[in-house]
Amino acid sequence: MSVLDKLLPEFFIKVDRDLCIKCGQCVNNCGFSALLQDKDKNVKPIHEKCVACQRCMFVCPTKAIQITKFPGTQKHNDYWDPEYINNIKKQANTGGILLTAAGTDKLHPIIFDRLFLDACQVTNPSIDPLREPMEIISYLGEKPIDIAIEFKDNSYILKNKLKPNIKLSSPIIFAAMSYGAISLNAHKSLARAAKESGILMNTGEGGLHKDLYEYADNIIVQVASGRFGVDPDYLKRAAAIEIKVGQGAKPGIGGHLPGYKVDDEVSSTRMIPKGTDALSPAPHHDIYSIEDLAQLIASLKEATDYSKPVGVKIAAVHNVAAIASGVARADADYIVIDGFRGGTGAAPTMIRDHIGIPIELAIAAVDDRLRKEKIRNKVSIVAAGGIRHAADMAKILALGADFVTIGTASLIAMGCTLCQKCYTGNCSWGIATQRPDLVDRLNPDEVSKKLVNLIRGWSLELKEIMGALGINAIESLIGNRERLRALELSKETLDVLGVKPAGR
Amino acid sequence: MINIDALNMDSRELNKKIKESIEDGHKEINIINVLGQRFIGNGIQNKELKITINGTVGNDLGMFMDGVDIELFGNAQDGVGNTLNSGTICVHGRAGDVVGYAARGGKIFIEKDVGYRVGIHMKEFKENVPTVVIGGSAGSFLGEYMAGGILVILNLDSPKIMKADAIGTGMHGGKIYIRGDVNANNIGKEVVILDIDDDDYKILKKILGDYGKKFNFNSEDLLKDNFIKLKAISHRPYGNLYAY
Numbered sequence: 002m003s004v005l006d007k008l009l010p011e012f013f014i015k016v017d018r019d020l021c022i023k024c025g026q027c028v029n030n031c032g033f034s035a036l037l038q039d040k041d042k043n044v045k046p047i048h049e050k051c052v053a054c055q056r057c058m059f060v061c062p063t064k065a066i067q068i069t070k071f072p073g074t075q076k077h078n079d080y081w082d083p084e085y086i087n088n089i090k091k092q093a094n095t096g097g098i099l100l101t102a103a104g105t106d107k108l109h110p111i112i113f114d115r116l117f118l119d120a121c122q123v124t125n126p127s128i129d130p131l132r133e134p135m136e137i138i139s140y141l142g143e144k145p146i147d148i149a150i151e152f153k154d155n156s157y158i159l160k161n162k163l164k165p166n167i168k169l170s171s172p173i174i175f176a177a178m179s180y181g182a183i184s185l186n187a188h189k190s191l192a193r194a195a196k197e198s199g200i201l202m203n204t205g206e207g208g209l210h211k212d213l214y215e216y217a218d219n220i221i222v223q224v225a226s227g228r229f230g231v232d233p234d235y236l237k238r239a240a241a242i243e244i245k246v247g248q249g250a251k252p253g254i255g256g257h258l259p260g261y262k263v264d265d266e267v268s269s270t271r272m273i274p275k276g277t278d279a280l281s282p283a284p285h286h287d288i289y290s291i292e293d294l295a296q297l298i299a300s301l302k303e304a305t306d307y308s309k310p311v312g313v314k315i316a317a318v319h320n321v322a323a324i325a326s327g328v329a330r331a332d333a334d335y336i337v338i339d340g341f342r343g344g345t346g347a348a349p350t351m352i353r354d355h356i357g358i359p360i361e362l363a364i365a366a367v368d369d370r371l372r373k374e375k376i377r378n379k380v381s382i383v384a385a386g387g388i389r390h391a392a393d394m395a396k397i398l399a400l401g402a403d404f405v406t407i408g409t410a411s412l413i414a415m416g417c418t419l420c421q422k423c424y425t426g427n428c429s430w431g432i433a434t435q436r437p438d439l440v441d442r443l444n445p446d447e448v449s450k451k452l453v454n455l456i457r458g459w460s461l462e463l464k465e466i467m468g469a470l471g472i473n474a475i476e477s478l479i480g481n482r483e484r485l486r487a488l489e490l491s492k493e494t495l496d497v498l499g500v501k502p503a504g505r
Numbered sequence: 506m507i508n509i510d511a512l513n514m515d516s517r518e519l520n521k522k523i524k525e526s527i528e529d530g531h532k533e534i535n536i537i538n539v540l541g542q543r544f545i546g547n548g549i550q551n552k553e554l555k556i557t558i559n560g561t562v563g564n565d566l567g568m569f570m571d572g573v574d575i576e577l578f579g580n581a582q583d584g585v586g587n588t589l590n591s592g593t594i595c596v597h598g599r600a601g602d603v604v605g606y607a608a609r610g611g612k613i614f615i616e617k618d619v620g621y622r623v624g625i626h627m628k629e630f631k632e633n634v635p636t637v638v639i640g641g642s643a644g645s646f647l648g649e650y651m652a653g654g655i656l657v658i659l660n661l662d663s664p665k666i667m668k669a670d671a672i673g674t675g676m677h678g679g680k681i682y683i684r685g686d687v688n689a690n691n692i693g694k695e696v697v698i699l700d701i702d703d704d705d706y707k708i709l710k711k712i713l714g715d716y717g718k719k720f721n722f723n724s725e726d727l728l729k730d731n732f733i734k735l736k737a738i739s740h741r742p743y744g745n746l747y748a749y
Contacts (some may be wrong), residue, residue, distance in 0.1 A: 088748075097748030227626065228607035232590040233548045233571045260741045272609050272630040273652055277678055282650050286625045287565075287584055287603050296543070296564060300587075303520055304548025304569045310519040349747075425749070 008090055012053045013071045013339035014046035020065035027057035027066050033422075033430035054420040056429035066314045071347045077303065088350070091302055099350035102423035102433070103262050104250060104342045104387055104409055107354050112361040112490065113389075116396050117503060119484040121471035128473055130464035136474040139404060141174075141201070141241065142334045144378045164334060165309050167240050170199030171460040172398065173476060175452075176385055176408030177223055177314065179205030180218070181258045181267045181279060182346030182423065185212065187415060187432045189445040192216035194452030203406070206245055206256070206281060208270040214238050221312070224301065226255060227281035229271040233304065241335075242301050244294070246285070249343025249360070249386040251352045252316030256281040258347075262426045263434045295331035302332075310334035310381075311488040317341060317363030317386070318356075322370035329371060335381035337406065338363050342387030344409045346433055347424035360386045361400060368401020368480050391462030400498065401480040414455040415448050506533040516543040516563065527551060536560075539579070546570050552592075564601075567594045568610070576719075583620065586613040589635065595719050599641070608635035608654065614719050617641040618663070622649060627679060629653025638716045645670040648735070649693070652678040657712060659727065660685045666703045667691065676743045681735040682709060684727060692735060694743045699734045 011238040014035065021112025035050035036057060044066070047370065053068045075083055088099050121127040142165055149160040161282065175191045182205065189212060191205040195202040196219045203221040204213075208230020213220065222239035224231050236242060247253065258279035268275040288294050301311045312335035313328045315321070321338060328336050345353065364384045371377040384402035387409070388394055394405045413419070416430035423433035431443030472478050487495055495502060507526045511519050519542045526534050532553050539545070539560030545566060546556055552572035558579070565584040567575050573592045580598035589608040596613075602620035605613050610633035618641030625646065627635050635654035642663035648656050651673065658681070660667065665685030673681055674693030682705065688700065701709065710728060717724030 091748045095748040098746055099748060100747040228588050228628075231569070231588055231607070232609070233550050233569050235567065236548065257743055257746075259744065268630065272633070273628050274630065274678060274740070277652060278627075278743060280650055280652070280675065280677065280743070282675075283628065286606055286622050286649075287587055297515075300544050300547055300565050300568050303517070303544045304526070 005099060006094055008049070008087055009073060010048035010051065010071045011087070012051040013048055014051050014057075015067045015069060015071050016044045016046060017067075018043075018067040018363040019171075020063045022063055022065070026060045029440075030056045030060045030429060031412075032056070032427040032434065032436070033166065033231070033425070034429055047272065052420045052422045052425075054422065054429045055418045082190040095503070100347060100424055101350040101353055101421055102347055103419055103421045103480075104343060104344040105354045106419075109341070109359070112359055112494070112498070113387075113393050115490050116361070116498075116500065117486050117488060118392070118399070118466060118470065119486070120469040124355050125453055125471050127159065127471050128468040130468040133468075135461060135464040135467055137171050137467070138276070139169045139172040139475055140166040141169060141312075141381045141404065146344070146378050162233065163349070165307070167201065167310060168199075169201060169404070171456060171463070172404045173200055173296040173394070173456055173459060174221070174383065174404055174406045175200070175411050176344070176406035177203035177205040177221070177243070178346070178408055178412075179207030179223075179229075179258075180210055180270055181207040181229075181262055183412075183433050184428075184435060184440040184443060185210055185266060186440050186443040186445050186448070188213060190415060190443070190448040190452060191411065192220065193445060194456065195219040197449065197453050199454040200456060201240060204239075205404075207258070207267070207331030208272065209235055209238060210266065210270045223314075223457075224297075225281050226283070226285045227279060229279060232272075232428075235396065236301065236305050239309065241310045241312060242305065243314055243337065244288075244297060244301070244333075245314045246288070246294075247314065247316035247318070247358055248345060249341055250317045250345035252318050252357050253283060254352055255283040256347070257425070259424070262435050267435060276369035284294075291327040291331055294328065294333075298332050306470065312337060312381075312383070314339060314385075317358045317360055319358065321358070321363045322366040325380075325382075326374055326376065327374050330379075333380055335383055335404075336367070337383040337385055337454075338367060338402075340384070340386030343385055345423075351408065360384055360388075360397065362494070362497050364397055364402045365400045365482070365500075369499060372480070391459040392466065394459060395463055395466045395478065396485065398475070398478050399481050399485050400500075401482075403479055411452055411455065414451045415463065422440055506535060507531045507534045509534060510538055511536050511540070511542055511560065512534070512538040514542065516545075520544055520547065522554070524549070527554060533557070533637055541582070544568060546573050546575050549573050559642075566596075569591065570594075570603070581615075586611065586637070589613065591633070598719070604639075605635060605637040605654075605656075608637070609633055610635050612645060612715070613637045614716050615639050615641070616720055619643050622646045624648045624651060624656040624681075626650040626653070627654035627656065629679060636712055638712060640665060640716075640720065643669055645672075646674065647672045647680045648676055648679070649673070650675040650677075651681070651737070652676075654679045655708065655712065656681045657709070657716075658683045658685075665731075672696075673737070675742060676735070676737045677740050678737055680705075680708075683733050683735070684730055686731070686733055687735070694740070696735045696737055701732045701734050705732070705734055 191202040205224030217238040223243040314337035339359030381403040385406040428434040541563040543563035550571040568587040571590040583601040592611040595685040621644035673696035713724035
């Protein structure tokens with residue numbers, strides 16, 4: 002190996018010999034083989050292999066191990082970031098496309114952090130959600146334009162024939178993450194938590210494993226361009242069906258699940274041979290227009306006897322409002338809009354970091370457009386991509402979304418530390434891997450409870466925020482931009498958001 | 506057997522009628538005067554059902570279908586057997602684009618020509634191997650992204666050297682048999698052209714036997730002609746695409 006082939010390690014593993022009790026837990030837990038033990042059981046780090054997934058630091062009983070950035074430094078340069086230099090060297094070695102995972106880690110402007118919510122003071126009362134009813138039950142699907150009610154025999158009867166809607170206890174959905182990209186235990190944890198919390202999980206495009214059939218009422222199944230695992234049973238074992246057109250982390254391109262992640266179980270669930278790359282083409286080959294999309298929506302509704310909502314997931318791109326209008330008119334029951342911070346199990350770095358627009362702007366633009374065209378009732382709007390906490394959720398609802406999906410946040414609750422190496426299949430936390438030794442360490446009993454806790458915590462916080470706003474029903478928050486103010490955002494951004502500057 | 510007259514019915518009404526007939530226990534459904542109705546047989550799971558159609562069907566005939574035997578006397582539009590799971594679709598006529606898209610089982614027999622993107626992303630898993638046989642010729646992007654299954658092009662009334670372009674682009678599983686030949690610059694870089702061997706001959710004999718029965722001709726004679734096979738070079742065509 003020439004010195005030109007070499008890359009400096011990104012991270013440095015420091016083992017404190019005084020604290021280390023040579024128990025070997027760090028070595029056993031490292032999915033990336035970055036730690037070894039010699040014959041005297043001394044821990045030997047291989048810095049080049051470390052990805053800073055932190056599993057060793059969490060398991061070490063004496064805190065004898067530390068991962069830091071590699072201390073050796075380059076001449077300081079604000080323009081040529083060390084990451085860019087390293088990437089060029091990688092590509093000079095391989096001639097390949099740079100691959101990464103999770104949501105973008107670049108410091109693009111964060112609009113969420115420039116938005117602030119209102120609260121009631123004196124002129125109208127705030128509400129105490131601990132004592133008073135606070136309604137955050139949310140319904141996914143098309144709503145009627147108006148309702149006709151008849152009063153008969155001392156009770157009210159709804160006269161409209163409603164389109165299928167799914168009732169969720171909270172406006173949160175676990176984001177689409179496929180079995181194959183993540184492990185079966187991770188999928189089971191999400192399904193169990195969705196059931197217990199009264200919300201939904203989304204299979205992603207990798208089919209539905211038979212162990213998840215019992216959770217059908219809490220599952221959205223995805224139909225993507227690869228059509229993996231899509232058969233009549235798959236469509237029936239779901240509360241809703243979602244056509245995946247795009248994804249915020251990689252708008253406009255397909256997915257390549259590498260053959261080494263396609264083991265027996267993944268192959269039987271995706272219905273492809275073991276070891277074969279699971280290639281999702283960039284487009285659906287039966288969707289080349291809005292009319293074609295309308296046809297696939299109709300086909301899925303026909304196949305399921307018009308019994309469940311059919312949604313469409315698109316990435317937030319420049320003309321997202323016009324596209325969303327087309328999708329709504331194509332008879333979709335909900336639209337997922339995935340912002341540029343959306344996560345992924347694998348995406349080309351250039352695509353992840355440079356394509357798409359922020360979810361805040363996309364949701365505001367779509368909500369505004371659909372209202373102006375008087376078709377806002379035809380779809381639920383689901384905001385995805387980079388929702389970090391309950392306040393982000395409240396802000397995006399106020400900008401016009403009906404629901405949020407959480408992918409990265411749910412993975413973090415499951416143990417993820419955002420090392421961004423999902424595509425290697427070596428996830429030390431048993432999430433983004435199919436290696437049996439690693440998958441086994443993720444216990445769905447334990448992890449589903451973490452997810453249930455997360456949903457509970459965010460739901461309580463949402464109620465607190467609504468209470469401060471003096472709002473007692475989620476519908477009054479959705480699209481209520483008057484209750485947002487912005488700090489230090491440009492006039493153009495404020496115009497798109499439909500939000501006033503703070504102080505006005 | 507039940508007869509359904511599709512005259513002046515829209516797609517939804519016709520499909521409702523078909524489903525009601527199945528619920529009433531009918532094993533044979535004969536539909537006449539079909540004129541562009543879509544989604545016929547869509548998502549139906551029934552291994553004992555036979556649907557005979559007279560007329561011209563609209564898009565997505567037999568989409569997501571599981572087990573049904575459909576015979577169409579007339580032409581079909583796009584998406585015949587789209588995401589087909591199992592069953593048989595036999596078209597006595599022509600069909601449009603994306604025949605057998607993402608099919609993972611079942612048989613599709615088309616008597617005459619088909620459009621573009623036929624057999625795209627067909628798959629196979631264990632005993633489920635979809636088979637698509639085209640009597641005429643096919644348009645470009647034939648078998649693109651194919652991950653499994655068998656695609657046979659007979660070129661019965663067409664020039665024996667296929668005019669289609671980008672055949673088998675991104676193919677990573679399955680086989681395409683062509684009666685006649687292709688130009689090397691009309692195929693994807695992920696496939697190779699091979700002569701057929703004894704195993705291929707046996708596979709073709711069986712498939713063409715089934716096909717011949719449907720259209721009443723002696724398919725054995727066809728086997729005397731030259732066939733070629735297109736096969737994927739790798740199950741992981743893009744394995745070397747990335748810098749890790």
